[in-house]
Amino acid sequence: MHYQMNQDLLENGDREQILATVAKTFEERVPFNRILGFDIKLQRDGAAKLSFQMRDDLVGNFMRGNLHGGVISSSLDVVGGLVAFVALLDQNLVQLFDEGLERFSKMGTVDLRIDFLRPGLGRSFVATGSILRAGRRIAVARMELHNDSGTLIAVGTGTYSIG
Amino acid sequence: MHYQMNQDLLENGDREQILATVAKTFEERVPFNRILGFDIKLQRDGAAKLSFQMRDDLVGNFMRGNLHGGVISSSLDVVGGLVAFVALLDQNLVQLFDEGLERFSKMGTVDLRIDFLRPGLGRSFVATGSILRAGRRIAVARMELHNDSGTLIAVGTGTYSIG
Amino acid sequence: MHYQMNQDLLENGDREQILATVAKTFEERVPFNRILGFDIKLQRDGAAKLSFQMRDDLVGNFMRGNLHGGVISSSLDVVGGLVAFVALLDQNLVQLFDEGLERFSKMGTVDLRIDFLRPGLGRSFVATGSILRAGRRIAVARMELHNDSGTLIAVGTGTYSIG
Amino acid sequence: MHYQMNQDLLENGDREQILATVAKTFEERVPFNRILGFDIKLQRDGAAKLSFQMRDDLVGNFMRGNLHGGVISSSLDVVGGLVAFVALLDQNLVQLFDEGLERFSKMGTVDLRIDFLRPGLGRSFVATGSILRAGRRIAVARMELHNDSGTLIAVGTGTYSIG
Numbered sequence: 200m201h202y203q204m205n206q207d208l209l210e211n212g213d214r215e216q217i218l219a220t221v222a223k224t225f226e227e228r229v230p231f232n233r234i235l236g237f238d239i240k241l242q243r244d245g246a247a248k249l250s251f252q253m254r255d256d257l258v259g260n261f262m263r264g265n266l267h268g269g270v271i272s273s274s275l276d277v278v279g280g281l282v283a284f285v286a287l288l289d290q291n292l293v294q295l296f297d298e299g300l301e302r303f304s305k306m307g308t309v310d311l312r313i314d315f316l317r318p319g320l321g322r323s324f325v326a327t328g329s330i331l332r333a334g335r336r337i338a339v340a341r342m343e344l345h346n347d348s349g350t351l352i353a354v355g356t357g358t359y360s361i362g
Numbered sequence: 363m364h365y366q367m368n369q370d371l372l373e374n375g376d377r378e379q380i381l382a383t384v385a386k387t388f389e390e391r392v393p394f395n396r397i398l399g400f401d402i403k404l405q406r407d408g409a410a411k412l413s414f415q416m417r418d419d420l421v422g423n424f425m426r427g428n429l430h431g432g433v434i435s436s437s438l439d440v441v442g443g444l445v446a447f448v449a450l451l452d453q454n455l456v457q458l459f460d461e462g463l464e465r466f467s468k469m470g471t472v473d474l475r476i477d478f479l480r481p482g483l484g485r486s487f488v489a490t491g492s493i494l495r496a497g498r499r500i501a502v503a504r505m506e507l508h509n510d511s512g513t514l515i516a517v518g519t520g521t522y523s524i525g
Numbered sequence: 526m527h528y529q530m531n532q533d534l535l536e537n538g539d540r541e542q543i544l545a546t547v548a549k550t551f552e553e554r555v556p557f558n559r560i561l562g563f564d565i566k567l568q569r570d571g572a573a574k575l576s577f578q579m580r581d582d583l584v585g586n587f588m589r590g591n592l593h594g595g596v597i598s599s600s601l602d603v604v605g606g607l608v609a610f611v612a613l614l615d616q617n618l619v620q621l622f623d624e625g626l627e628r629f630s631k632m633g634t635v636d637l638r639i640d641f642l643r644p645g646l647g648r649s650f651v652a653t654g655s656i657l658r659a660g661r662r663i664a665v666a667r668m669e670l671h672n673d674s675g676t677l678i679a680v681g682t683g684t685y686s687i688g
Numbered sequence: 689m690h691y692q693m694n695q696d697l698l699e700n701g702d703r704e705q706i707l708a709t710v711a712k713t714f715e716e717r718v719p720f721n722r723i724l725g726f727d728i729k730l731q732r733d734g735a736a737k738l739s740f741q742m743r744d745d746l747v748g749n750f751m752r753g754n755l756h757g758g759v760i761s762s763s764l765d766v767v768g769g770l771v772a773f774v775a776l777l778d779q780n781l782v783q784l785f786d787e788g789l790e791r792f793s794k795m796g797t798v799d800l801r802i803d804f805l806r807p808g809l810g811r812s813f814v815a816t817g818s819i820l821r822a823g824r825r826i827a828v829a830r831m832e833l834h835n836d837s838g839t840l841i842a843v844g845t846g847t848y849s850i851g
Contacts, residue, residue: 230421231430258393267394269436316658332642479821495805556747557756593720599758
């Protein structure tokens with residue numbers, strides 16, 4: 200997906216405030232994230248946590264009642280994008296305030312691999328991400344999705360870039 | 363995602379009727395496909411076509427108004443699953459009617475790679491898939507997403523299996 | 526790559542002996558593994574360790590002197606195949622001795638993703654793998670390549686199957 | 689893999705000469721490409737063709753005599769890198785001669801997906817690549833490997849970048 204922050208960010212020099220704004224922007228201003236009910240937290244160290252509840256309309260296999268693969272892919276893509284966003288932000292913090300957010304408005308997923316390991320069954324799910332590599336323009340992240348029993352449902356790897 | 367057909371299929375020996383049932387099942391009985399507004403067609407030769415309209419709630423980047431990456435991943439995963447389903451069905455047609463649908467109820471995506479090539483802008487989108495390899499239990503498919511101007515938005519490759 | 530064991534394996538009922546035979550077979554009887562100088566160890570718990578020395582003819586970038594991407598891919602594919610082999614073996618141990626090695630002779634890599642994180646510089650390298658999922662016919666493995674300073678050079682994910 | 693051109697390139701303003709130099713550099717000055725016996729051609733339109741002969745030491749499965757997966761991955765990575773190189777060169781031709789080759793010396797594969805479709809059997813093999821997307825710093829390529837009977841052995845997708 201393609202990411203974009205609002206103008207508030209530029210006016211908030213403080214990294215912690217920036218992260219809160221990023222999380223809030225991803226959660227409230229990305230329409231499809233709202234449809235999916237994603238709840239997003241960004242910690243000061245750049246760790247991201249995306250939670251969502253099981254709902255009937257997120258189901259793929261109507262007989263087994265498990266999550267649709269597209270919901271799994273969406274959650275991993277978004278959480279990977281979040282940790283990549285923070286990593287690229289940290290690599291570009293100085294330029295960011297000189298050049299404005301123009302480059303960041305072109306941030307997006309370059310490619311994504313998802314491995315579907317077990318059926319997406321559970322009452323709620325948590326997606327987390329970590330950075331494998333961050334350059335100035337490209338970041339690679341690894342992501343995991345667990346259910347509320349701690350079962351590993353899916354893993355992913357994503358490459359993200361900024362313009 | 364995990365796929366499952368209803369009991370109707372077993373009672374329809376005719377391949378063409380089976381394909382119509384599969385398309386209808388994917389379109390109407392998979393809750394998340396309905397949320398996304400996927401319209402699904404399966405041709406007699408096994409080719410699949412998945413169409414959907416742009417809608418405000420499918421947006422990822424609220425400033426540019428393009429499709430959320432998760433919608434792109436979902437459409438490619440589903441269309442890849444469809445062509446894989448048909449290919450595996452054709453490899454197993456005899457066994458299918460001997461053993462019933464038990465094995466097919468465990469069909470699902472093993473892994474998926476998506477390359478996001480251009481912003482998902484347009485009024486409507488069409489996802490198509492083709493089979494790269496089909497064995498008795500594993501099929502590999504390649505998928506493409508175009509917008510209504512014919513621009514290639516994303517491509518994918520998926521590995522699918524049946525239990 | 527495609528894997529195959531020799532007849533010795535059938536005659537060795539003991540799992541530990543089987544693992545030693547597998548490691549030796551991969552190391553000594555796979556011509557391209559010899560070219561690359563892969564040294565292979567399989568532990569009783571199924572963990573695999575593949576080591577190799579830097580050599581002039583394994584270089585990709587002649588000005589920087591780092592490993593060729595193909596050497597990196599080869600090492601991750603082989604170590605992923607090894608842990609997948611052991612995992613599938615454990616899932617099929619009973620059948621193996623009933624049916625013989627026929628199915629295992631068709632074991633191979635279905636697909637592979639490699640992320641090249643840092644230049645392959647070092648005096649020696651170690652590739653390791655772990656299993657994310659193992660069914661009766663498909664196993665998914667994650668792999669890592671480190672140099673002798675402990676730097677993470679590349680990671681991979683592979684899907685492996687047996688006939 | 690990481691790519692690098694020699695100084696000759698800078699002194700050759702003509703695009704056609706540049707392509708000939710690139711092909712020659714990949715073929716003759718990349719040690720591991722020589723080990724694999726890769727013969728490389730770059731056409732004026734940027735199309736790349738990498739050919740190699742079957743040899744005993746490129747075998748993975750000693751009983752079936754097919755290509756090692758690492759040889760397949762290597763050929764697809766290199767041919768994808770070649771078409772990406774040319775595409776990025778064309779996007780940066782002006783800058784290239786202003787800034788020199790510094791940026792190009794940091795070109796490399798970011799990530800790679802290989803799908804192994806059929807056993808690598810044949811007397812000789814041809815890998816080809818095409819560009820899916822080329823920006824100024826990132827290019828995405830699709831690759832295919834056929835044997836001398838025209839059988840599709842493997843396909844791949846790679847993301848490449850320049851520093």
